[in-house]
Amino acid sequence: MHPDLRGLFQRALDDEPWPAPGDPVAQAMAQGRRIRRRRGLLAGGSAAVLVAAAGLVAHLAFGPAPAPPSSLPQVAIAMGPADPSCTWPVRDAATDVSLFLSEEATAVQISGLRDALRADPGVRDVRFESRAQAYQRFKELWHDDPDFLQSVSAESLPQSFRVQLTQPSEYPRFAAAFTHRPGVADLVGRACPGTPR
Amino acid sequence: MTSARRAARDEQFAEFVVAATPRLRRTAYLMCRDWHLAQDLTQLTLARMYAVWRRIHRTADLEAYSRRVLMNAVLDQRRRRSDTEVVRAELPERAGRGADASAELHVTLMAALATLPVRDQAIVVLRHWEDQSVTTVAEILGVSPSVVKMQSMRALGRLRELLGEDFARQ
Numbered sequence: 001m002h003p004d005l006r007g008l009f010q011r012a013l014d015d016e017p018w019p020a021p022g023d024p025v026a027q028a029m030a031q032g033r034r035i036r037r038r039r040g041l042l043a044g045g046s047a048a049v050l051v052a053a054a055g056l057v058a059h060l061a062f063g064p065a066p067a068p069p070s071s072l073p074q075v076a077i078a079m080g081p082a083d084p085s086c087t088w089p090v091r092d093a094a095t096d097v098s099l100f101l102s103e104e105a106t107a108v109q110i111s112g113l114r115d116a117l118r119a120d121p122g123v124r125d126v127r128f129e130s131r132a133q134a135y136q137r138f139k140e141l142w143h144d145d146p147d148f149l150q151s152v153s154a155e156s157l158p159q160s161f162r163v164q165l166t167q168p169s170e171y172p173r174f175a176a177a178f179t180h181r182p183g184v185a186d187l188v189g190r191a192c193p194g195t196p197r
Numbered sequence: 198m199t200s201a202r203r204a205a206r207d208e209q210f211a212e213f214v215v216a217a218t219p220r221l222r223r224t225a226y227l228m229c230r231d232w233h234l235a236q237d238l239t240q241l242t243l244a245r246m247y248a249v250w251r252r253i254h255r256t257a258d259l260e261a262y263s264r265r266v267l268m269n270a271v272l273d274q275r276r277r278r279s280d281t282e283v284v285r286a287e288l289p290e291r292a293g294r295g296a297d298a299s300a301e302l303h304v305t306l307m308a309a310l311a312t313l314p315v316r317d318q319a320i321v322v323l324r325h326w327e328d329q330s331v332t333t334v335a336e337i338l339g340v341s342p343s344v345v346k347m348q349s350m351r352a353l354g355r356l357r358e359l360l361g362e363d364f365a366r367q
Contacts, residue, residue, distance in 0.1 A: 035245060
């Protein structure tokens, strides 16, 4: 329809530089694995989570790890089946929150936390996720990567509370109230359009 | 077995990267007028495709899929940038006045393109550089074909207006 336009575009492209050095395939693969991981698996936030995540990245970027890690204490498996429309971690307004429990959390701390969550006016729903449940989800997310699955055991995944908030605007107050409670290792907010379920 | 299949998929991805990169980068450049950014957007497009490669690698039309991913990356980038920048609404200079105006017409075209709304830019580039049909462009941008037709006409009219006589005569 407009061959003249095409010709002009062609001339605009005349100064195309040589591609940057490096292996674009390897770069795209490494970055693609990070994207997949962010979407489906990990939620970062605390330094501990990031350290564990760095281990995962190393694994993901370079294939099977030479020695499987004995534990990934703060590997925070994210938030339910991968939903690309959700974003995390968020700071201001979250529809859902995951409270990852520390390794040393005691039964008393956990039940106290559960009571406090249920009593909180900003909370619509609370669900506890055990290590076994976390591992189950983990296996579903990574069923196509047996090597990686093998390097992670149920014991290395944290227990967590999965919390739904009544209002996204509740999140800052909620986070401030629960981040430093005994037994809480990390707290990650997620914003999903279209919740509640 | 599984890892052999994965190796074959990765091999296929590598071939796709080699085949698609020049095209993606040029289209990205026409959208952003910056080769560095074009390279980054291309890389991001390929990474996003690799992230879901297992699901899409048998898709009949990976090229069409890559155009959609690239345009989304461009639109995302633009949305983020527009928070901090004011879009230049007018051309600094009109072409067709200097002696070598026709030699620089492509420069003027790129500047004129930059003044259009970003979706109109995408429509012009996809239709007149990538040579995609109205229907395909509509699918890539997630709008109806009649919107593409209407905005395409509007965009070309605006370009003609900005480029002046030289463009109309060509």
